[in-house]
Amino acid sequence: MHLFNLGLGEFLGLLGAASGVVLALYLLDRSKQKIRVATLRFWTPAPKPSDLKNRRKIQQPLSLLLQLLSILCLLLAIAQLRWGSAESGARDHVLILDTSAWMGARAGATAREGTLLDAARRSARAWLRTLPSGDRVMVVQADGQATAVTAFETNRQVVEQAIAAASPGQSALRLGQALAFAQKTQRMHARRIGEVVFAGTGRVSTDEEKFADAPKNLRVLPSAGPANNTGVRHLAVRRAGASPDVWEIYVTVKNYGPEPRVVPLAATFGGAPAGTETLRLTGGAEREVSFRYKTLSAGVLDVRLFNPDAFPGDDRASVELPAQPRVKVAVYSNEPNLIRPLLTANPRVEAVFRGHAEMPDAATDAALVILDRPPRRVDPKGPAIWIEPAAGVSAMALKQQAEGVALTRWRDEHPAGRGLRTRDLRLAKTAIFAPASGDVAVAESSAGPVIVARPASRAIYFGFHPMRSELRFELATPLLFANIVQWMAPDSFRRWELNASSAGSITAEVDGEAEEIQVTDENNQPVPFTVQDRTLRFFHGTRGTVRLRDGRRESVYSLTLPEVETAVWTPPATVRRGIPRPGSGGPSATDLWRALAILGAAGLVTEWLLFGRRRLPFAVASMELSVRLRSLLRKPSLLRRAS
């Protein structure tokens, strides 16, 4: 027998204080009532013993005793009195609830039977009911990572709420990690180690299929699930290399069950059909199908499998395709036909040609401005290509005019000159620039720089006209302009790759340096990652979108597909299974607080009925009888007779 909530000293102190208050109230209740009456002529005192007239004495000891006993019962109920073994018998258990994505699958043939998680909840509750009331339980939700949702709790209501609040996640179960977490938590925080209970199907990766490092105190509450399921494992979309307005769509579908299945697959873009295919999948087979879809506009690409199975969560995948951006280029030239071939060959460029008369003094709405031999000084305020600017027209200082100089070198240090080669190119007439600090020479002649880049203002200065010189016959000319446009508007040349996959660990190949790589979630918050041998890894355990920027490539991971593993964990033979018998979990104690609370309340009600101001008639009669009996017993003759 032990008190759970109060120490003995606290209990006795509380009991003493409550008894004192009750006694004071009792005496106060029995004090004389002051009443104003019309006359005193009819009043006659009741034939009572003399001691009843004294308020300082206890007039109705039975009433006081009943009150004190009721208070004692209520205090013991508050203290959660238990009958049985001592407090040290209580154990601390960890309940691991499998909340992997697969637990959202239907448990039976019909939806009425609920999901696998519902079955696991039922098992967990049944196990919980077998525990002694003093045992503490911690609930851990396990999917890709193990998360404790409660501390070690004796309050079963809190534990039940945590079990009820569990919902299937997006990732697969990492069983080893969850069991290790449970063992570590028990070692660090448990007063007396109880069981580690796993409730779920145990659908794990093939690495953990034979996981044998199970703790000795493990108990498994297995949930049998359906075997047949076909789902989308991966959806990847990227721009075709040859034509940027064509998307290449790759869909990977897997049959998780042993039976062969025929699965219709349909892809739609903005509700319009984008491709269909009927897949014949043998048991356990995985197949990839591809489509091509041509569009420049943005929209949602939706891939759906039309196969009613137990797990509809992986029958659909969707990604949001971005629109193809185009660079607006404004060309101010009196000879537009010279430059037109350079720009119209690039599908990512949208060029507008205007004469020198339309040349604005300040900024335009174009992303890039080409000023072909401008007659006056302008300030475009943005990226600009200056071709043969006269002295004083542009911000670039001219050193001299030269004729018949050879173009000797393309500088790879700047993106505009990267990868360019020319041989024996002589420039009939060119301006030689005097670059300022921070300027970079893109092309140099024997007399000095003839093409200069100014990164601060994103401007390129040509000392000669590329289409009026010998350069127009060189392959380097379109490449030079492509490099310039890409340097000035990098977003339009970014390579897009869209993936719909499952949450969890993501692996991707990267080209750029680690400093250039950015991984952010949909809130633009950075996501931790590692890079090893050009392989990037990051973990994202919830649904969402993750962007990976790697130089000129941007990969978008739409983590909307549930991660479904193929293997089912087989526990070692030594592991205990199923629901134990009630009371088999070791020494236990019986709660007495309910009975004590009822007893206390009944005592108070009885006292009120028997001794209260509005006592019942039979109570009045019984009290009178007791008074008479007491008065009889006080008679000396009766006492003598009794002795």
Next chain:
Amino acid sequence: MPQSGFTIERAFLEKLERLTIHWQKSFPGLVGGHNRSRFAGAGQEFLDHRNFQQGDDLRAVNWRAYMRIEKLFLKMFQVEPRVPVRILLDISESMTTGEVSKFDYARRLAAALCYVGLVRLDTMCIQPFCGRLLDPYSVGGGRHRFSPIVDFLGGLQAGGKTDFLSSVRQFVGEYPQRGLVVVISDFLDDGDCTRPLQYLSDFGHELLLLHLWADDDRTPPWDGELDLTDAESGANLQISFDADARAAYTRAFDEFAAGLRRMALRTGGRYVGLPTSVQVEDAIFGPIVRARGVA
């Protein structure tokens, strides 16, 4: 008609219009009941002519007959004697005890009886008393004189110690004309109130005793140790009270009420006991009508 928180509902008054205050005695010098008198005297109704005698009032001479036959004839008028109805209203301190104030109840009852009397053109007099008689209020002449009665009753304040003997002595001295005396009181006097009432009856008045009590007055609801204070005298009594004592108390109270009844019947009067838990309207149309106080 609100006055000092004392009101009488018009609907209640309308129900009273068919009632009449009744008395049984024939009072000396007056015609009892509601029979019209044949005595000649000062009045409104013409009765007869007689020959003028020396000393007659010249205002009653029929001058038209004198002009015609040159003889003096005197006009005689019918006397309209009225039995005075006097209400002795107890306003002592003991009337304020109880859950429902007996004082308010008594004022409503007095007002209702006055209205009944005024409707029948009786002369009503309200005489408050406690240890002595206070200023009375007399009214007659119809229902339109009722409003001042409400004002008068609303202005009364309860207080003082009851002394029936002193009050009755004063009453007999001030009202020599016999009539109906309605006593509205709890009759809780330290002395014996039956003797003064007997004296009043012996003097020639007809008594209608309306005995008021609160439920607490007849059956005290309290139990245990009680510290009692007399509302009038301030005397203190500490007793232990239980069901037996309560039964004895009720028995004593009923004996006191029975004594009052016996005295009233012995003297030719009437007695009506009225607990304040009964509405005034129900009291008038119930026990008072049954006792022939009004009909």
